[in-house]
Amino acid sequence: MEQNNHDFSIPQRQPSVAIGIILIKFFRMTIRAMWPILVSLIIGRRAGSTFDDIILYVVIGFAAYNLIGSVLTYFRFYYYIKDNAIVLDKGVLKKTRTNIPFERIQTINFSQNLLHRLFNVVSVEIDSAGANKSEISIDALSKDEAIALREYIIAEKEHLISESGTEEEKEISLDRSPSELLLHLTPSDLLKVGVSQNHLRSMGIIFAFVFTTMNELTNDIGDFVSDQFTQFESFAEHNTLFAFVVSAILVTVISFLFSLGNSLLKYYDLKLWMSKNGLKLVRGLLNREEVTINRNKVQMVSWSTNPIRKLFKMYTLQIAQASSSEVNAHKSKINVPGSYKEQLAKVINMVFPSEYLGTEVKHSISPVIKFRIVLFYGVLPSLVALSAWFLIQDTAFYFLLALPLSFFLGQAYHKKRSYEINEELIRSNGGIVGTENVLTQIHKIQAVKVKQSWYQRRKQLATIKLYTAAGEMSIPYIRLSEALQLENFVLYRVQTDKREWM
Amino acid sequence: MINHFENLSIDPNELPGLEGINFKLIDPNYLKVSLISSVLFFVILIGGAIAIIEFSDIEEKINSYLISMSVIIILAAVNITLTILGFKKKQYALRQRDIIYTKGLIWSVRTTVPFNRIQHAELKQGPIERLYKINSLKLYTAGGQSSDLVIPGLPDKDALSMKDFVLKKTEEDGTKQS
Numbered sequence: 001m002e003q004n005n006h007d008f009s010i011p012q013r014q015p016s017v018a019i020g021i022i023l024i025k026f027f028r029m030t031i032r033a034m035w036p037i038l039v040s041l042i043i044g045r046r047a048g049s050t051f052d053d054i055i056l057y058v059v060i061g062f063a064a065y066n067l068i069g070s071v072l073t074y075f076r077f078y079y080y081i082k083d084n085a086i087v088l089d090k091g092v093l094k095k096t097r098t099n100i101p102f103e104r105i106q107t108i109n110f111s112q113n114l115l116h117r118l119f120n121v122v123s124v125e126i127d128s129a130g131a132n133k134s135e136i137s138i139d140a141l142s143k144d145e146a147i148a149l150r151e152y153i154i155a156e157k158e159h160l161i162s163e164s165g166t167e168e169e170k171e172i173s174l175d176r177s178p179s180e181l182l183l184h185l186t187p188s189d190l191l192k193v194g195v196s197q198n199h200l201r202s203m204g205i206i207f208a209f210v211f212t213t214m215n216e217l218t219n220d221i222g223d224f225v226s227d228q229f230t231q232f233e234s235f236a237e238h239n240t241l242f243a244f245v246v247s248a249i250l251v252t253v254i255s256f257l258f259s260l261g262n263s264l265l266k267y268y269d270l271k272l273w274m275s276k277n278g279l280k281l282v283r284g285l286l287n288r289e290e291v292t293i294n295r296n297k298v299q300m301v302s303w304s305t306n307p308i309r310k311l312f313k314m315y316t317l318q319i320a321q322a323s324s325s326e327v328n329a330h331k332s333k334i335n336v337p338g339s340y341k342e343q344l345a346k347v348i349n350m351v352f353p354s355e356y357l358g359t360e361v362k363h364s365i366s367p368v369i370k371f372r373i374v375l376f377y378g379v380l381p382s383l384v385a386l387s388a389w390f391l392i393q394d395t396a397f398y399f400l401l402a403l404p405l406s407f408f409l410g411q412a413y414h415k416k417r418s419y420e421i422n423e424e425l426i427r428s429n430g431g432i433v434g435t436e437n438v439l440t441q442i443h444k445i446q447a448v449k450v451k452q453s454w455y456q457r458r459k460q461l462a463t464i465k466l467y468t469a470a471g472e473m474s475i476p477y478i479r480l481s482e483a484l485q486l487e488n489f490v491l492y493r494v495q496t497d498k499r500e501w502m
Numbered sequence: 503m504i505n506h507f508e509n510l511s512i513d514p515n516e517l518p519g520l521e522g523i524n525f526k527l528i529d530p531n532y533l534k535v536s537l538i539s540s541v542l543f544f545v546i547l548i549g550g551a552i553a554i555i556e557f558s559d560i561e562e563k564i565n566s567y568l569i570s571m572s573v574i575i576i577l578a579a580v581n582i583t584l585t586i587l588g589f590k591k592k593q594y595a596l597r598q599r600d601i602i603y604t605k606g607l608i609w610s611v612r613t614t615v616p617f618n619r620i621q622h623a624e625l626k627q628g629p630i631e632r633l634y635k636i637n638s639l640k641l642y643t644a645g646g647q648s649s650d651l652v653i654p655g656l657p658d659k660d661a662l663s664m665k666d667f668v669l670k671k672t673e674e675d676g677t678k679q680s
Contacts, residue, residue: 322644360509422509446619446645450612457610467645482506485514487614489507492517495599495616495675502644 006148011078011089017119018077018140022070024115025139030062079138084160086126086153088136098136102157104128106297108150112288122146179275183336183343185267185283189314193267193338196308197259203251206258263337272336272343274350279319281334291334297321297502298351299444299470303344306434314338317347320470322502332470352441356424364418366461369477370410378406419475421486423493426466428473443497444468448487452480466490469502518597525593525604531634532655533589538630540585544578584608594653599675601641601668603653615651618675619643623665625656637661641668 069092078089085101110122120143126136141149185193268285279293300320309315317336339347348357385392385399412432420427427439449465456462462483463476475486505513551570560566588607595602600616621642631637635658641651656664 363506421507423511446643447613447615447649447651449614449649452610454608467643467649469644469646472645472648479506481504484519485506488517488519489510489512489514491600491614491616492512495618501619 006145006152008081008149008152011080013078014074014138014140015119015121015142016074017121019071019074021115021121021123021140022073023067026066026070027063030066034059034062079136081152084156086136088138100126100128100136102153102160105153105157106294107292108153109292110146110150110290114286116140117288124149179273179280181271182274182279182346183270183272183339185270185338189338190264190267190270192309192312192314194260194263196306196312196314197263198306199252199255199259202259202262203255206251206255267337270336270338274346279347279350281336293319293321293334295351296500299468299501300438300440300473301348301351302436302438303339304431304434304436309337310434313340315341315344317344319347319351320468322469348439352439353424356422358422360420360422360427362418362420362429363478363482365414365475366459366477366479367414368459368461369417370407370414372455372477373410373413374403374406376406377409378403417476421489426473426490428475438473440466440468440473442490442493443499444501445490445494446501448490450483450487523595523597523602525595525602527590528592528594528653528655529634529636529657531636531657532592533586535628535630535634535636535655536585536589537582540578540581544574544581547574592655596664596667599671601651601653603651613649613651615641615643615649616675617668617671619645620668620672623668623672625661625665639665639668 072092073090076090076092076095080087084103085099086105088098090096090098105126105128107125107127109125109127111125112122116122119140121140122143124136124138124141124146128135265285265287267283270281270283273280276295278295281289281291281293283289298319298321300318302318302320303315304318305315314337317339319334319336321332321334381402382399385396389396409432413430416432416435417430419429421442424441424443425439426442427437430436445466445468447467449467451463451465452461456477460480461477462480463474464478464483464486465475466473475483478486505515507514548571551574555563555566555570584607588605591607591610592605593603599618600614602612602614604610604612621644623639623641626638626640627636636654637656637658638652638654639656639661641653643649643651
């Protein structure tokens with residue numbers, strides 16, 4: 001309560017920079033929705049076409065609407081503190097008032113994009129917990145003021161709780177205990193993370209992007225491609241192998257650079273702090289993002305690795321926390337790539353009771369799943385391809401490759417898939433090329449499903465699914481009797497555990 | 503029975519299992535409601551197909567009719583058979599601490615939601631359901647859409663009392679949320 005130079009009790013507007021930030025936010029939303037129209041307008045504009053003119057007017061109209069909208073939004077937006085609650089008044093046509101009492105505030109997150117950093121402001125997100133979920137976000141506050149506001153709320157909240165709160169509430173009160181810097185992604189670590197990204201995924205994204213863009217630009221993609229590549233095509237016809245190698249290298253290099261750039265933007269200078277009650281994460285190059293993870297809200301912790309990342313002895317740590325709003329869903333799963341084993345262990349030890357973290361018996365799943373994988377990913381595609389012989393001729397033979405591939409897929413899947421359980425925790429292991437492990441506390445499970453296909457019923461097998469407030473865990477193809485015991489035990493633990501799951 | 507999990511403090515075989523649970527069928531009127539809605543759906547589909555064929559400039563209209571109608575009729579037949587046969591699989595049971603709902607003819611699914619994990623409950627009634635005086639009970643959990651439980655085909659007189667029962671149980675079993 002040292003910062004008394006800020007008086008939060010009077011309704012205040014955001015600093016005037018906020019107009020610009022709101023404007024840009026509106027603008028980005030519009031462009032994201034309408035960029036195909038804009039691109040085709042710029043590229044394909046023919047003089048004197050009335051249709052194009054109309055579109056242009058519509059675009060200008062939208063821009064004007066945005067401008068007016070953001071200015072009005074700014075002037076109708078007030079925030080203040082009243083009766084130990086933070087209050088937000090906003091709305092141009094429909095006025096709304098959001099009110100979050102201090103006791104219910106769970107996290108206060110700051111984030112900064114490039115523009116915010118230029119003007120030394122932050123955007124603030126205040127998240128609450130409990131039955132009446134709500135969330136406040138302020139687009140721009142000067143950094144000093146935001147910090148003062150956070151300090152003020154935390155101090156007041158502690159004050160309130162120490163006066164009237166229960167023991168339990170005191171424990172979950174906002175975190176002020178000293179925190180330890182657990183992980184800092186150095187430039188070399190960042191490079192390793194970039195190199196070991198899933199490049200196939202980037203390739204997919206690039207392909208999807210290229211094809212959708214082309215579809216928007218030209219109505220007939222076939223014509224477009226043949227127009228562009230006629231010369232290349234005649235050359236390529238005689239040098240098929242050469243053309244293949246060149247395009248393969250090109251695609252690989254582009255995907256590689258794409259994922260490298262992507263990880264640089266996203267994970268630059270990533271820092272993870274750990275304290276008694278939670279974790280704090282800051283990351284990003286242009287968009288500086290800050291996420292607070294409350295220990296009690298964590299529902300699942302998972303860690304995965306792929307062959308390249310394994311060479312660097314690195315894991316991707318994912319912490320899934322119960323989110324109070326659907327909008328914020330992307331923030332409910334936090335990825336920390338480039339975590340080393342000891343950092344992983346520290347996080348898991350903090351989140352889950354460490355006395356239960358020993359090794360347990362690995363229960364494997366039924367080997368029958370191998371046949372199913374061969375059937376669905378090997379035999380069926382081959383049969384479809386062969387029956388389409390009259391359409392694709394010799395190409396059909398390539399599809400026979402699916403048979404050995406699916407065989408290895410099935411072997412690898414079955415070998416790595418297993419689960420472990422004890423009184424407190426349940427863990428599932430899996431992966432095909434890499435490995436993936438998911439760990440959750442049994443009492444955090446919300447619902448249980450036991451599924452059986454017609455085939456599984458015949459073989460006395462079942463798939464069990466466990467739902468938590470931040471994702472699900474699935475254990476496929478285990479014996480029915482095992483699934484029933486698992487179901488009963490999980491339900492028993494959930495029903496008798498009086499601890500809060502959040 | 504063998505115990506698959508030796509490391510647990512309690513033998514799962516000693517826990518109350520599914521034996522002796524009194525599963526209840528849902529109201530037979532629900533079958534009528536689902537049949538009426540699928541018939542309506544297919545009527546609209548046929549209408550749409552006719553409109554498309556009539557307004558397009560296809561020359562061999564009879565062929566298009568033959569193909570589209572036979573596809574729609576096969577789909578409708580499969581759908582209706584599955585609806586009728588699958589109806590008996592839709593069952594629910596209220597236990598002391600949880601609620602169970604089973605469904606699915608080919609892929610059977612049994613969902614169990616403990617009362618102390620239910621966030622809120624509501625009754626829903628569509629226009630056709632209203633005619634037959636039945637309701638769907640929707641139970642929301644924090645597990646999101648895929649774990650929310652919907653029990654259809656509850657007659658008006660039972661639905662409300664069941665909802666109240668579930669909410670009462672939720673209150674008794676639930677840990678207090680701050």
